Amino acid sequence: MWITHRCSRQFVGVVAAFLYLLFATPGGAANAELLIVNARIFNGRDAQLSAPSTLRISEGRVVSITAGAPVSLGGTVIDAGNRVVLPGLIDAHVHPSIPASFVALRDLQPDYAAHRSAAEARGMLLRGFTTIRDMGGPSFGLKQAIDEGVLVGPRIFPSGAMISQTSGHGDFRHRAASTVSNTGIDVMEQRGYGRLADGESAVLLAVREQLREGAAQIKVAAGGGLSSNYDPLDSVQYLDAELRAAVRAAADWGTYVAVHAYTPESIRRSVEAGVRSIEHAHLIDEPTMKLIAQRGVFVSPQAYLFSGNAFPMTGRAAVMPSGLDRMMQLAKKYEAKIAFGTDVFGGPRMYALQSKEFTARLRWFDPLTILRQATSVNGELLALSGPRNPYAGAALGVLEPGAWGDLLVVEGNPLVDIGLLEDPDKNLRVIVKGGVVYKNTLAP
Ligand SMILES: [Zn+2]
Structure with missing residues (x-):
C-alpha cells in the first residue's frame, strides 16, 4: 500500500468535498447576485402590479425590491423590460x-x-x-x-x-x-x-x-x-x-x-x-x-x-x-x-x-x-x-424581501389573461429558482 489507511480516508474526504463543490450548486450561481430590473411585480397577494422596480436576489433569497432603476449594477442583470414578474x-x-x-x-x-x-x-x-x-x-x-x-x-x-x-x-x-x-x-x-x-x-x-x-x-x-x-x-x-x-x-x-x-x-x-x-x-x-x-x-x-x-x-x-x-x-x-x-x-x-x-x-x-x-x-x-419544511427559513409563493428567489418573467399580463400560462414555452421568458436562472429568452 502506498498510503496509510488514515491518509486514504483523508484523501476520500478531500475528493468528496471537491465533488460536493462541483455539483451541489449549478455553476455556483445560487450564491451570486441576480438583479431583475424594470420588473412589474405581482407579489403573490396584491391586485396591483408594482411600478417598474428592481428586484435583488442574493444567496438564493430576495434581498430587496425597490422602485425604479438600480443604484448599482453587480452580478447578473436581467432586464424584464416592464414585463410582469410572478412568484414561482x-x-x-x-x-x-x-x-x-x-x-x-x-x-x-x-x-x-x-x-x-x-x-x-x-x-x-x-x-x-x-x-x-x-x-x-x-x-x-x-x-x-x-x-x-x-x-x-x-x-x-x-x-x-x-x-x-x-x-x-x-x-x-x-x-x-x-x-x-x-x-x-x-x-x-x-x-x-x-x-x-x-x-x-x-x-x-x-x-x-x-x-x-x-x-x-x-x-x-x-x-x-x-x-x-x-x-x-x-x-x-x-x-x-x-x-x-x-x-x-x-x-x-x-x-x-x-x-x-x-x-x-x-x-x-x-x-x-x-x-x-x-x-x-x-x-x-x-x-x-x-x-x-x-x-x-x-x-x-x-x-x-x-x-x-x-x-x-x-x-x-x-x-x-x-x-x-x-x-x-x-x-x-x-x-x-x-x-x-x-x-x-x-x-x-x-x-x-x-x-x-x-x-x-x-x-x-x-x-x-x-x-x-x-x-x-x-x-x-x-x-x-x-x-x-425542507426549504424553511424563507417564504414560498410570494415576492418580498426575505422570500426565496423563485420567479417568472411573463410575456403579457396573466392578471388579465391567465391563459398565457398555458403556453409556457412561448410566454415564460425567464424562470428563476433560488436565484439560479433556468431559462432566459430575453435579450441580454
Ligand atoms: Zn393524487
Missing part, C-alpha cells in the same frame, strides 16, 4: 414519481421509472412550477438530486408512500395477492408508492417510516377513489382512532396530515381528527364545507381533470363534474382556503396538462384569485410543514 408557481397536488399507469408501473424497471420521473420534474419547472407538493410516491431521491443540482426540477415537498387501509385507495395489490401474510410485501409497497396499515399501531409505524425518510407532510387515504381497485367511492376509510394516530405522529414531528377524500363522511371524520388538507373534496356538502372553513382547513381540488377534460368522467366518476362545481361554489360561499393543484400523473400526455388548471378555474374565479391560489395561498399551505 406552486402545484399543491402532483405525482412526479408515478410516470406510468399503476398497472404498467409495477412492471417497469425502477431505474427506468426514476429517469422518467426526472424528465417530468424538469418539465414541471419549465412550466413555471418552481415548487410542488408530492401527494404520494417515491420522490425522496428525486428531491435530493434536484436540491443537489444533479437534476433540474422544482423544490419538492415529499409525502412518501400514501398510507392506506386494506382495501383502501392505496391498496394497489393484484387480486391474486389476497393478503400480505401469504405473499410478502407487494412490489408497489416495496418501491414506496403505497403503504398498507391497519390499526393504530400499524398506522403509527407507517407514518413514522415516511418521516424517517424525510416526509414534509403525510398523505393518508381516507375515502373511496377512482384509480383504485377495491374501494367503492362512497366508502369511508380509517377509523377515527387510526386517523388521530396519524395526525398525532405527524404533529409530534411538527407537521400535518393531508387526506384523499371526496365524500362528506370521510372529510368530516378527517377534519375532526385534525387533518389540515383535504385532497379533492369534490363530493362535499354544505355543512362539511362550513366546518372546513371554520377550522381553517385547506381544500385542494383539481378543476381540469375532474371536469372530464382529460378522460371521460363515466361510471363511478360520472358524479365528479357536477360535484366539483358545487364544491367550488361552496368553497367560495364560505371563503374556505383553496389550494391550487393538478393531480397529474400517469405519463407524458397527462403531465403536459398541468398548466390547463389555470383556465379551468376561470369558471369560478378571476385571474387574480387563481394566481393567488397558485402562489401565496399554496405558500401558506406548504408552511404547515413547520420544522419539516
Whole structure:
C-alpha cells in the first residue's frame, strides 16, 4: 500500500468535498447576485402590479425590491423590460414519481421509472412550477438530486408512500395477492408508492417510516377513489382512532396530515381528527364545507381533470363534474382556503396538462384569485410543514424581501389573461429558482 489507511480516508474526504463543490450548486450561481430590473411585480397577494422596480436576489433569497432603476449594477442583470414578474408557481397536488399507469408501473424497471420521473420534474419547472407538493410516491431521491443540482426540477415537498387501509385507495395489490401474510410485501409497497396499515399501531409505524425518510407532510387515504381497485367511492376509510394516530405522529414531528377524500363522511371524520388538507373534496356538502372553513382547513381540488377534460368522467366518476362545481361554489360561499393543484400523473400526455388548471378555474374565479391560489395561498399551505419544511427559513409563493428567489418573467399580463400560462414555452421568458436562472429568452 502506498498510503496509510488514515491518509486514504483523508484523501476520500478531500475528493468528496471537491465533488460536493462541483455539483451541489449549478455553476455556483445560487450564491451570486441576480438583479431583475424594470420588473412589474405581482407579489403573490396584491391586485396591483408594482411600478417598474428592481428586484435583488442574493444567496438564493430576495434581498430587496425597490422602485425604479438600480443604484448599482453587480452580478447578473436581467432586464424584464416592464414585463410582469410572478412568484414561482406552486402545484399543491402532483405525482412526479408515478410516470406510468399503476398497472404498467409495477412492471417497469425502477431505474427506468426514476429517469422518467426526472424528465417530468424538469418539465414541471419549465412550466413555471418552481415548487410542488408530492401527494404520494417515491420522490425522496428525486428531491435530493434536484436540491443537489444533479437534476433540474422544482423544490419538492415529499409525502412518501400514501398510507392506506386494506382495501383502501392505496391498496394497489393484484387480486391474486389476497393478503400480505401469504405473499410478502407487494412490489408497489416495496418501491414506496403505497403503504398498507391497519390499526393504530400499524398506522403509527407507517407514518413514522415516511418521516424517517424525510416526509414534509403525510398523505393518508381516507375515502373511496377512482384509480383504485377495491374501494367503492362512497366508502369511508380509517377509523377515527387510526386517523388521530396519524395526525398525532405527524404533529409530534411538527407537521400535518393531508387526506384523499371526496365524500362528506370521510372529510368530516378527517377534519375532526385534525387533518389540515383535504385532497379533492369534490363530493362535499354544505355543512362539511362550513366546518372546513371554520377550522381553517385547506381544500385542494383539481378543476381540469375532474371536469372530464382529460378522460371521460363515466361510471363511478360520472358524479365528479357536477360535484366539483358545487364544491367550488361552496368553497367560495364560505371563503374556505383553496389550494391550487393538478393531480397529474400517469405519463407524458397527462403531465403536459398541468398548466390547463389555470383556465379551468376561470369558471369560478378571476385571474387574480387563481394566481393567488397558485402562489401565496399554496405558500401558506406548504408552511404547515413547520420544522419539516425542507426549504424553511424563507417564504414560498410570494415576492418580498426575505422570500426565496423563485420567479417568472411573463410575456403579457396573466392578471388579465391567465391563459398565457398555458403556453409556457412561448410566454415564460425567464424562470428563476433560488436565484439560479433556468431559462432566459430575453435579450441580454
Ligand atoms: Zn393524487
